[in-house]
Amino acid sequence: MTKKYIIGIDGGSQSSKVVIFDLEGTIVSEGKCELQPMHLAENGVVEHPDDDLWDSLVVASRAAMDYFRNKADIIGLGLCTIRFCRALLKRDGSLASPVMSWMDARVSKPYVHENEDVAYVTTTSGYMTQRLTGEFVDTAANYQGQWPIDTDTWAWSEDDAVIEQLGIPREMLFELKMPGDILGAVTGDVAAKLGIPEGIPVVATANDKAVEALGAGLLAENTALISLGTYIAAMIPGHDNPKGTTAFWTNFASTPRQYLYESNGIRRGMWTVSWFKELLGDDIMLKAHQDGHSVEEFLNREAQHIPAGSEGLMTVLDWLAPAEAPYRKGMMIGFDARHTRAHIYRSILEAIAMTMKNRVDEMCTELGITLENLIISGGGSNSALLMQIFADVFGIPTTRNEVNGSASLGAAICVAVALDIYPDYETAAKKMIRTGNTFEPDKSNVALYSRINQEVYKGITDSTDNLLKKAALIFQ
Numbered sequence: 474m475t476k477k478y479i480i481g482i483d484g485g486s487q488s489s490k491v492v493i494f495d496l497e498g499t500i501v502s503e504g505k506c507e508l509q510p511m512h513l514a515e516n517g518v519v520e521h522p523d524d525d526l527w528d529s530l531v532v533a534s535r536a537a538m539d540y541f542r543n544k545a546d547i548i549g550l551g552l553c554t555i556r557f558c559r560a561l562l563k564r565d566g567s568l569a570s571p572v573m574s575w576m577d578a579r580v581s582k583p584y585v586h587e588n589e590d591v592a593y594v595t596t597t598s599g600y601m602t603q604r605l606t607g608e609f610v611d612t613a614a615n616y617q618g619q620w621p622i623d624t625d626t627w628a629w630s631e632d633d634a635v636i637e638q639l640g641i642p643r644e645m646l647f648e649l650k651m652p653g654d655i656l657g658a659v660t661g662d663v664a665a666k667l668g669i670p671e672g673i674p675v676v677a678t679a680n681d682k683a684v685e686a687l688g689a690g691l692l693a694e695n696t697a698l699i700s701l702g703t704y705i706a707a708m709i710p711g712h713d714n715p716k717g718t719t720a721f722w723t724n725f726a727s728t729p730r731q732y733l734y735e736s737n738g739i740r741r742g743m744w745t746v747s748w749f750k751e752l753l754g755d756d757i758m759l760k761a762h763q764d765g766h767s768v769e770e771f772l773n774r775e776a777q778h779i780p781a782g783s784e785g786l787m788t789v790l791d792w793l794a795p796a797e798a799p800y801r802k803g804m805m806i807g808f809d810a811r812h813t814r815a816h817i818y819r820s821i822l823e824a825i826a827m828t829m830k831n832r833v834d835e836m837c838t839e840l841g842i843t844l845e846n847l848i849i850s851g852g853g854s855n856s857a858l859l860m861q862i863f864a865d866v867f868g869i870p871t872t873r874n875e876v877n878g879s880a881s882l883g884a885a886i887c888v889a890v891a892l893d894i895y896p897d898y899e900t901a902a903k904k905m906i907r908t909g910n911t912f913e914p915d916k917s918n919v920a921l922y923s924r925i926n927q928e929v930y931k932g933i934t935d936s937t938d939n940l941l942k943k944a945a946l947i948f949q
Contacts, residue, residue: 504536606657
């Protein structure tokens, strides 16, 4: 019997990835293209330059297809893209202006109609769906934030006051579909550009974090997923849509009519790791190359010899200040003559784990649940050091999967269910997701991290906020 394959697209904040899976979730080919640096035209404006999201997808798709010979056996495509972005389209579906990043201040405000060329206001998934299929449709599960969406019904609000408040007339909104619905078919022109078969169905997924959660196998309500990306967040699945919560907010899941409870997170989370690597310059790259490792692997090998707690060096991850405290800055506190670049690197990793521990604890308290297991996804899960730090900080078994870029796998799972390869999401997840390593907590490190966190780390910003408020008046 001829094997069949599924394309999973993961359009992220830093790159576009196209991955081809078999029906058991094995990667058979993949391509990736880094995005261009964000365009910062003025304060608060953060845009993806030109048509970068689409152009990078074309490059990534061609790279994946160049090494794949069974194109006729591809049965469908799952589309996952960045959330909280805004795309303004002309009547023909082309961009009226560059796509606004989730970091753009305008996306957190109602839409203002300033360009008469704009006929539609949509998300990145809506824009990419239109490019792929020619259809003006989108997944309902990628509309959170300043959109007139009814999160109970997964449909556009019927309240005229809501429509007026958010500034987007109904005629400028795309038709909504549920995750697992077919959005349309790949057109001939697009098939030629991307190197993929014409006519294959494009299947709706959700927002990138929700699709990642599905691809990571997040199904049990006593398990949390921590997604290590530019923005780091923790998620727990649920059936209800609570309102007015403080320690978490409710996001659409990538399974229809289900929800994800998402903690407060870390802005520029894994970006801070990349920032530190770049700060070290060419010297570290040369040393890593001589050792036959990537820079991150080289730093992990150095940092694994540093004791838990980094000998008193602590990092506060406010490299991008939270909206409610714009005066905050990133900090490293506790330096002495013992400290090396390995200490700094480990301190950053420990800060990621401890910050998320506090965020997850707050969420679990509000939900009234006790966490029993932790899943880590994203490229950072490749680091055994970071995985062990998470296990020790949380004090529970911590797992990573064989496919750590789980958004593309989650997109493929949606296709498998939509095309009746598997009867439901639970079955598809069991068939297509393979668990990797599980890291057990070290009791002595658990006790140390608990003391550091409870007695010192949690209270650092209480002591530094007044100083940073004064500094903000000097350093704009």
